[in-house]
Amino acid sequence: MLRILKDLSKAVTVCSKCLVGKAVPNWSNSLALKNRLWSNLKVAPAVLQTLNTKSFTSLSNGTIRDLTNLNARSYRSVRPSGSEPERSRDERFLYRSDLKNAERIIVKLGSAVITREDECGLALGRLASIVEQVCELQSQGFQMTLITSGAVAFGKQKLRHEILMSKSVRETLSTSVTASIPNFEPRACAAAGQSGLMSLYEAMFQQYGFKTAQVLVNSRDFQNEFTSRHLTETMNELLIYNIIPIINTNDAIASPPELDKDLRGVISVKDNDSLAARIAVEMNADLLVLMSDVNGLYTSPPDVEGSRLMKTFAPKLDLRNVVFAGKSRVGLGGMESKVSAATWALDKGVSVVICNGLEYRALPNIIKGKSIGTFFTNAKHVASPVQVDAVKAKEASLNLQSLEPAQRRQIIEHIADLLIERSSDILNANKRDIVAAKRNNLSDVLVSRLELSLSKLQTLATGLRQIAASCEDTIGRVLQTTKISDNLILKKITAPIGVLLVIFESRPDCLPQVAALAISSGNGLLLKGGSEAQYSNELLFGLVREALDKVHLKEAVALANKREDIDDLLELNEYIDLVIPRGSSSLVRSIQKKSQGIPVLGHSEGICHVYVDEDVNPEMATKIVVDSKCDYPSACNSIETLLIHKSHLRSGVLEGICDELKKNEVRLYSGPLLQSMMKFCPPPAERMDKEYGDLELTLEVVDDVEMAIAHINKYGSNHTDSIVTNNRATAKRFLERVDSASVFHNASTRFADGFRYGLGAEVGISTTRIHARGPVGVEGLLTTKYVLEGAGQTVKEFTEGKYKYIHEKL
Ligand SMILES: Nc1ncnc2c1ncn2[C@@H]1O[C@H](COP(=O)(O)OP(=O)(O)O)[C@@H](O)[C@H]1O
Ligand SMILES: N[C@@H](CCC(=O)OP(=O)(O)O)C(=O)O
Numbered sequence: 062m063l064r065i066l067k068d069l070s071k072a073v074t075v076c077s078k079c080l081v082g083k084a085v086p087n088w089s090n091s092l093a094l095k096n097r098l099w100s101n102l103k104v105a106p107a108v109l110q111t112l113n114t115k116s117f118t119s120l121s122n123g124t125i126r127d128l129t130n131l132n133a134r135s136y137r138s139v140r141p142s143g144s145e146p147e148r149s150r151d152e153r154f155l156y157r158s159d160l161k162n163a164e165r166i167i168v169k170l171g172s173a174v175i176t177r178e179d180e181c182g183l184a185l186g187r188l189a190s191i192v193e194q195v196c197e198l199q200s201q202g203f204q205m206t207l208i209t210s211g212a213v214a215f216g217k218q219k220l221r222h223e224i225l226m227s228k229s230v231r232e233t234l235s236t237s238v239t240a241s242i243p244n245f246e247p248r249a250c251a252a253a254g255q256s257g258l259m260s261l262y263e264a265m266f267q268q269y270g271f272k273t274a275q276v277l278v279n280s281r282d283f284q285n286e287f288t289s290r291h292l293t294e295t296m297n298e299l300l301i302y303n304i305i306p307i308i309n310t311n312d313a314i315a316s317p318p319e320l321d322k323d324l325r326g327v328i329s330v331k332d333n334d335s336l337a338a339r340i341a342v343e344m345n346a347d348l349l350v351l352m353s354d355v356n357g358l359y360t361s362p363p364d365v366e367g368s369r370l371m372k373t374f375a376p377k378l379d380l381r382n383v384v385f386a387g388k389s390r391v392g393l394g395g396m397e398s399k400v401s402a403a404t405w406a407l408d409k410g411v412s413v414v415i416c417n418g419l420e421y422r423a424l425p426n427i428i429k430g431k432s433i434g435t436f437f438t439n440a441k442h443v444a445s446p447v448q449v450d451a452v453k454a455k456e457a458s459l460n461l462q463s464l465e466p467a468q469r470r471q472i473i474e475h476i477a478d479l480l481i482e483r484s485s486d487i488l489n490a491n492k493r494d495i496v497a498a499k500r501n502n503l504s505d506v507l508v509s510r511l512e513l514s515l516s517k518l519q520t521l522a523t524g525l526r527q528i529a530a531s532c533e534d535t536i537g538r539v540l541q542t543t544k545i546s547d548n549l550i551l552k553k554i555t556a557p558i559g560v561l562l563v564i565f566e567s568r569p570d571c572l573p574q575v576a577a578l579a580i581s582s583g584n585g586l587l588l589k590g591g592s593e594a595q596y597s598n599e600l601l602f603g604l605v606r607e608a609l610d611k612v613h614l615k616e617a618v619a620l621a622n623k624r625e626d627i628d629d630l631l632e633l634n635e636y637i638d639l640v641i642p643r644g645s646s647s648l649v650r651s652i653q654k655k656s657q658g659i660p661v662l663g664h665s666e667g668i669c670h671v672y673v674d675e676d677v678n679p680e681m682a683t684k685i686v687v688d689s690k691c692d693y694p695s696a697c698n699s700i701e702t703l704l705i706h707k708s709h710l711r712s713g714v715l716e717g718i719c720d721e722l723k724k725n726e727v728r729l730y731s732g733p734l735l736q737s738m739m740k741f742c743p744p745p746a747e748r749m750d751k752e753y754g755d756l757e758l759t760l761e762v763v764d765d766v767e768m769a770i771a772h773i774n775k776y777g778s779n780h781t782d783s784i785v786t787n788n789r790a791t792a793k794r795f796l797e798r799v800d801s802a803s804v805f806h807n808a809s810t811r812f813a814d815g816f817r818y819g820l821g822a823e824v825g826i827s828t829t830r831i832h833a834r835g836p837v838g839v840e841g842l843l844t845t846k847y848v849l850e851g852a853g854q855t856v857k858e859f860t861e862g863k864y865k866y867i868h869e870k871l
Contacts, residue, residue, distance in 0.1 A: 154347065154412035155440040158430040158623070163347035163412065165204045165300075166428075168195060169337035173354035173389035174418030175211030175258070176218070180391075183215060183258070187419055189265055191352070194424040195305065196269035203428070204300050206344065207273075207307045208337040209258060213247045214391040216254025220245050251312030262307050272304045277311035280330040283339060296344055310336055332394035338402035342409040349411050350427060350434075351399050352418035354389045357435035358400060362386045372629060373448070374435050376404040403437050413437040432629050447626045450587060450619035451636035454560045457617035458585030462557050466532045468612055473529035473577045475608040477522040480573060483604060484518050490596040491569065498593050506695040506754055510567035511594055520816070521570050528577045528821030528839065535839050536583045542871040546864050548852040550871075556846040557583035559638035562630055562659070563824060564589045564652060566644030569597035574815075574822035575641075576605040576618055581821075582842040587630060587637065589621045591644070627655070634658040641837075643825045646752065662837065664802075664828035666752050666778040667697025669810045672704040672769040672795065674786035679714045681807065682785045683721050688809040689783065691725040695754045697826060698781050698803075698813040702732075702749065702759045704769045710738060710762060722758065732761030750776040766791045770798045777801060779828040781813035781835075802828050802835035 154160060170191065177184045199205045224243070259275050266273045276295065282288040299306045310333060330336045334351060341349040361368040361384040371379065380400070388395035394402075403413040416423050416434025427433050461469070480487070491513040498508050541553040561584050565571045572588060579586035590598035602620040609615045621630065630637065631652070640661045642652040649665040671689050673682045689700040709715045719729060730746035731739075746759040749772075763769045766784070773782050783805035784795040792806040803813040813836060815823025820838025827833050833841030858864050 155438055156430075157427075157432065157436050160348060160412065160414075160428055160430055163203070163428065165206075165344060165346040166198065166348045166350065166424075167206045167208060167337055167341045167344070167346045167411075168350045168424065169208040169333060169352060170210060170418055171333070171351070171353040171389065172210040172214040172391040172393070174352050175209065176214045176391055180214075180218060182218060183211070183261060185261075188261070190421075191418060191424070192262070192265040193269065194422060196266065196271055198424060198428065199271060199303075199305060200269075205305055206296070206300070206340070206346070207262070207305060208333055208340060209262070209307055209309050210333040210393070211391075212251040212254035212258055212309055212312055213393075214250075214254065215258055216250030216252065217245055217247075219253045219257065220250060248313050248315065251315075255309060255313070258309075259307065266305060273307050274299050274304050276306050276308045278308065278330075278336070279311045279315055281316070283330060283343075289343070293343055296340075308336070308340060309333065332398055334394045334399045334402040335405075338406040338411070338413075341406050341411045346411050348427075349403070349406050349413045350424065351403060351413065351415045352423070353392070353396075353399065353415065354417065354419070355396070356417045356420070357415050358383065358396060360384065362396075371435050372432055372632075373440075374400075374437050375440060376400070376407065376437065377439075380404075407437045407439060430623070447587075447621050447629045448633060448636075450616075450621065451560060451630065451633045453616040454585030454587055454619055455636045457614050458557060458560055458583060460614055461580065461585065461617050462536050462583030464583075464612060464614075466535070469535075469580055469583070470529045470532040472580050472608045472612065473525055473532065475611065476573055476577060476605055477525035477529065479604040479608065480518050480522045480525070483600075484515055487518065487597065487600055488513060488515070490600040493596040494569070494594050501593075503593060507567050507593065509695055511569065511597075513569060513597060517570060521573060521822075524816045524822040525573060525577045526821075527816075527819070528581050531821060531839055532581050535581050535843065540845060544867050544869040544871055545849075546854065546859070546867050549854050549864075550850045552848045552850075553845050554848055555843045558842055558844050560585035560587065560636055561824070561842065562587045562589070562637045562640045564627060564640065564642045564644070564648070566591040566648055567594060568643075569594040569601055571643055572598055572601040573605060575824050578822060578824050578839055578842055579618065580609070582839045584842055586618045587621060588618065589627055589630070592624070627652070631656045631659065639842075641825050660831060662827050662829055662831060662833060662841075663825045664697065664778060664780055666750075667699070667780045667826075668702070668750055668752050668776065668778040669698055669700045669781045669813075670702045670704055670769075670773050670777060670783070671700050671810065672763070672766070672773070672782070672784045673706060673709065673714065673718070674766060674769075674784060674788065674791055675706040675708045676788045676791070677714065677785050678787065679712075679717055682714060683718050685783065685785050685807070685809050686718050687721050687725060688811055690722065690727055690758050691756065692809070692811045694756050696811065698810050699754075700758065700783075700810055701752055702761060702776070704761055704763050704772060707738070707762050707764055715760070719760075726756050728757045730757065730759045732759055735760055735762045738762060750778075752778075766794055770795060774798075774800050780826065781805070781810045783808060783810050802826065 154163070168191070170188075174191075175183055175188060195205045195207060255277070259273075263273050276292070276299075278288075278292060282292060296306055310330065330339055337349055337351065340346075355363050356370050358371050358374055359365075359368045360371060360382060363370075365384075371383075383400070385395065385397040385400075399415055403415060406413055414427050414434045414436050416427065420433060423433050491511070494511055495508065498511055503511070536555060536557060538555045539552050540555065543551045545551050561575075561579055563571070563575045563586065565575070565588070569590065572590060575588065576586060588598075588602070598620065602618070605618055606615040609617055621627075631640065634657060637659050640652060640656050640659050642649045642661065642663050646665040649661075649663050652663075653661050653665070669689070671686050673686065686700070686703055690703075691699075693699060703718070705715050705718075722729060729743035731742040731744070732746055732749060735742055736745055743760065746761075749759065749761070751759065761772065763772060766786075769784070777799075779801045781803040782799050782801045784792055785807055786792050786795075796804045796806060803810075805812065812818075813826060815821065815836040815838045818836050818838070820836060820840070823836040823838055824842065826836050827841065832844070854864060859866060
């Protein structure tokens, strides 16, 4: 309410300063008043949406003067004294995330979007979808204007149809269809096409309760002082009354386009891209969206091999990297014309996105800041912030690996110290996350993963100190030395992978663990945490940066916080070398699907088993099963299925285990074999490969170890599986044949963890079969490189027999 009053008082101040003495209109229509306030005074649409008719009526009676002639530009120049200075237009929309603040939006539809690929009429489906999006935004308070192409293309189809229909059957059959169609005069096509186009728009917008108005202009109209002013006034008036202007060039009487140089820095209207740019600037629009039949601007025409979509385009820096060629099947200007129109509009303070009109919900998603099409910006960075972070992390990782091991060790120890010193700050931030999570009805499983405690922080710090201690021989450790020949020595040494992207959900304790592992192994790190752990993550990230800043390398680690950032990051295969998703199986699967050429390390599911063999110590078996299920049911290494040897159905072992599980409130389900063998057993399990992640467990019976192995290899997720047996031969068989990253004998599956394995911590558990499997600590974040030390030898000298290969392992 305070904001509403503030904004209204702003409006009134401006009015009274500028328009004292003008007639007071009868504001019976509150919508019209809202639009006038908004359009002329730039009172935030969201504020106006919240005002009710009553407040308008009382406000309008005598307070507000005639606002008609006060346009948006004049408001900007008549800012009430004492108000906060606004960011300049150039600064307001530097990043996509700023687009949510746009108010006036121009959308231009190219001919290729409007007409069908088979040239048989208008593309009704996508046109209706765009109209729906425009209406959605208009009713949310954005001021929408449409620039439409397509009159010539559509008119050509109409005329062609007419020619074909007016021919006799004999004529049609005697000549080829294409040869019989003349080259139509584009002006006539435009005249024929424009009316059909407009009646369609009118019908479509009407379905959503919006009225449209047609405005046709030509290049000369912008050069003439009167027609140019009339155009602005007409547009303002239409916008005030919530009518959506639909603009095209008046092609039926258009003269040939004029050259840019005649217009001294003002773009000449030679096609609809330049028309859209010109209108956007004249109308003081915030955003111009140019919709075409391609996903945006590419480094070269999209069908050329190796051509890449440019998500962000800074004209001053990037133009030299783009090759243009060709147009769409019906377009007039081509991409080059779009880029020069967009660049011109950007220089005049209008943000521009070039995107594909076929993309589902492109407009609302652009406003939300999603990475759709090509975003034109004058930001100093060549790229969007995540790309910048990735470049910096790559640079910093090189410096990180050149540090002395002792320096890397100190950084990690410093993080461990900070975890204890700042524990109350961390726990307070974590409390804020927990409160928000509960308010948002996050599941108990997720809340338990989110929660930090002093003891968790202490364990975390201990783990970090272990990692710190291992810094001495991480990078540059010699794995193999080969004497190729005298004075020619080849060494294989450990080396960092490069830049890691770790995407994690819920658990904020991952952040310092992963950061420590990356620092120890000399890898740059990009982190993307879940929004549910936002406060905890920001605080912990701040501590990591603080420690890295001691050696001026704080940029080695960056934290991305928007969900949309993930898509952008996954395309950066030039800078990112490995992706490690940690979280739910759906998160991991979606990352695996989206990652474009960057290897993904991790596991999508944790379907772990304990098999209780015939020859067991019942007490040990019960202890292991209960710990494997109940110690931390939401962890990926807790079990989902207990396989039991058939002899225990009557030995009392199964009964004893079930009693203990029930005491721990575990809900039990039975597999199909158990159901067939027992009269009274728990309800049937939904599937045998279900990951409960909670106090739930499937029980199934097996004949012997072979059947247990087959079951695990079929339904498991190659994560962690354990056998409880006193028989060494059976255990050996199980350990050899179960195809999982971790296989245990007489131990709880909960041991599958970086800290418990003595790795200090883990970046995740890998079930993929690339270089690292199981819990991945520092070792898993290293690769190797060869270093060859010679004394001027050449291969030719070996070929010619001067030297001989020795290949001796040293
Ligand atoms: N570097 C490039 N990036 C993207 N598209 C390009 C590029 N160079 C040429 N084009 C062509 O530009 C066409 C879009 O321009 P245009 O034909 O004017 O479309 P519209 O009718 O939508 O205005 C695309 O169909 C594409 O083939
Ligand atoms: N004014 C013309 C379109 C001109 C034009 O620039 O076309 P396009 O390149 O498809 O945006 C028409 O309505 O057909």
